[in-house]
Amino acid sequence: xxxxxxxxxxxxxxxxxxxxxxxxxxxxxxxxSLAQKEAGPHKKSLNFKNSLLVITALCVVIAxxxxxxxxxxxTQSKKEGLAYLSSQxxxxxxxxxxxxxxxxxxxxxxxxxxxxxxxNNNTASIWPMFNNSVILGDSRAEGFKSYDLxxxxxxxxxxxxxxxxxxxxxxTIGTRKPEVIYLCYGLNxxxxxxxxxxxxxxxxxxxxxxxxxxxxxxxxxxxxVCSIIPASPSAVAANPGYEKTAxxxxxxxxxxxxxxxxxxxxxxLVSDPSVYEPDGEHFVRSAYDEWxxxxxxxxYPSLN
Numbered sequence: 001x002x003x004x005x006x007x008x009x010x011x012x013x014x015x016x017x018x019x020x021x022x023x024x025x026x027x028x029x030x031x032x033s034l035a036q037k038e039a040g041p042h043k044k045s046l047n048f049k050n051s052l053l054v055i056t057a058l059c060v061v062i063a064x065x066x067x068x069x070x071x072x073x074x075t076q077s078k079k080e081g082l083a084y085l086s087s088q089x090x091x092x093x094x095x096x097x098x099x100x101x102x103x104x105x106x107x108x109x110x111x112x113x114x115x116x117x118x119x120n121n122n123t124a125s126i127w128p129m130f131n132n133s134v135i136l137g138d139s140r141a142e143g144f145k146s147y148d149l150x151x152x153x154x155x156x157x158x159x160x161x162x163x164x165x166x167x168x169x170x171x172t173i174g175t176r177k178p179e180v181i182y183l184c185y186g187l188n189x190x191x192x193x194x195x196x197x198x199x200x201x202x203x204x205x206x207x208x209x210x211x212x213x214x215x216x217x218x219x220x221x222x223x224x225v226c227s228i229i230p231a232s233p234s235a236v237a238a239n240p241g242y243e244k245t246a247x248x249x250x251x252x253x254x255x256x257x258x259x260x261x262x263x264x265x266x267x268x269l270v271s272d273p274s275v276y277e278p279d280g281e282h283f284v285r286s287a288y289d290e291w292x293x294x295x296x297x298x299x300y301p302s303l304n
Contacts, residue, residue, distance in 0.1 A: 112300065120304045126292050129300070130154055134176065136169060137161065137184030140229070140282060147285050149292070162188045163195075166210035174217030181214060181221050182295055186228030187281060190248050191241045204251030208259065223261040224298050225252055229270060235280030262298045266291060 118124030127149055134156055135141050141157035144150045156169050163185045173181065185207075189195075195206035211223055228249040236242040256263035269275060275287035283291070297303045 113302075116300055116303050120302075126289070126296060126303075129296050130292075132178055133180040133182060134169075134173065134178045135182045135184060135295075136166060137182075137226075138186070138188050140187070141184035143283060143288055144292070147288055149288055157184070160188060161185065162192060163207050163210055167213050170213050170217050173214045173221070177218040178221055180224055180299060181211075181218075182224045182226065183211065184226040186226075186245070186248065186252075187231060187242070190228065190245050191239065193241075193244075201251055201254070203248050204255040207252065208255045211259075211261070222299070223256075223259075224264060224295060225256050225261055226264045226295065227266050228252060229266050232270070232273060232276045232280030235276075238280070264294055264298050266294050269294065 112129075115124060115129060119126055119129075130150055131154070134154055135144060135150070137157040138161040139157070139159040141155065142159055144157070145152055145155040156172065158165065163183075166183075189203060195202035195204075198205065207225075211225075215221065215223070228245050230236070230245045231239070231242045253263050255261070269283075269287060269291050275283050275290075277284060293303060
């Protein structure tokens, strides 16, 4: 009995019963066998699709971030660009205006230099050089227009005028704003002792206050004050009041010095007694050419 059992449990018998069981298991679950066959490729396909979706999503996110960054940078860049252009526009306008002013000044100077050359060569008249000026004064200055050298619009002078008349021209000066204001007063003030009731420098102080009224209306005008040209010795003998001319003229000069105005010493004009009219106070026609040059040379030193 024992030997028979051993014989029945031989390896060969075990192999016989094992094989049918495996076959049976396979036959009992054909779907499982098919799933095993198909599981590998299907899983790989799903993994590929999922990876593709992840990559696509990442690309979309990256693209979105890039576009946002570019737009933000573009917006900031535009703001900075507009701010820069605005600053440059203002700067450029100032630069353009400065260049225009420089060009205008250069053109004016070139024109003036040409006119002066012509005058020095005796091929042109001095009188156009007064076109942007006015002359205030008494009967002596009035000769500039009575001899038809300058028009009434430039020569605002009157017979018998004193410096007290200056404020009457303030509005005209304010409207015209001349480049230069020439003031030629004196003899009538000396005879009338104008301003001297206020002390030894009263005339100069009064004169100064009147000129400043003109500058309030035309602050960029240059002030040129002519010295008080003395009367002839015969006229002084006839009118002893003229003996104070030198002291009045001292005040005029000091007034100019403390204000930075131009003082023109025109005493050389009467070095030749023949320039006087018979009254010893006024001048003949030829004297005005030299007087005009003396006034202009204060502004244009190259004029002969």
